[in-house]
Amino acid sequence: MSKTTRATQLLSQAGVAFTVHAYDYDPNAERVGLQAAEALGEAPHRVLKTLMAEVDGNPVCVVVPSDREVSMKKLASAFHGKSANMMRPADVGGISPFGQKKTVPTAIEEAALGEPLVYINGGQRGLQVRLDPKHALKALKAVAAPLIA
Incomplete structure (x- = not known):
């Protein structure tokens, strides 16, 4: 498994301190974030999960704790929209908020910013980056908002 991905390259270029952690990814896990x-x-x-959604028909990236669910109403509000819905995982696949081919607006659950360090997908299945969530917020130019139900 390569520990250099578009995600780790973006973090390095942004000067963000992080460590890389590989784990045995289980493609059959019911909840991949919890398995990680x-x-x-x-x-x-x-351990934060990265999800793709749409707000008023526009794609957005959402980063929330792996044991929580996203509130569609709160998600729409975070992006000043009227409605939100999740994209189908089959349409998106495993993703990282860092180094996406097409950058989209990103929101991070504000409660995660209270943690000294969090894990976020590092750009491939079975790879997580561990970093200060405030540094992730800055590197992604993301908004912090209450997003969980």
């Missing part, structure tokens, strides 16, 4: 947390030996609220 267990494999890493971390609390699920510190």
Whole structure:
């Protein structure tokens, strides 16, 4: 497994301190984020999942704790929209908010910013980056908002 991905390259270029953590990815896991947390030996609220959604028909990226669900109403509000819906995972696949081919607006659950370090997808399945969530927010030019139901 390569530990250099578009995600890690973006973080390095942005001067963000991070560490890379590989784990045994289970493609059959019912909830991939929770499986990652267990494999890493971390609390699920510190392992953030990356989801793709649409707000008023426009794609957005959402980063929330792996043990929580996104509130569509709060998500729409975070982007000053009227409605939101999740994209189908089959249309998106495993993703990282860092180094996406097409950059989209990103929101991070504000509660995650209270953690000293979090894990976020590092650009391939079975690879997480561990970093200060405030540095992730800045590198992504993301908004922090209450997003969970």
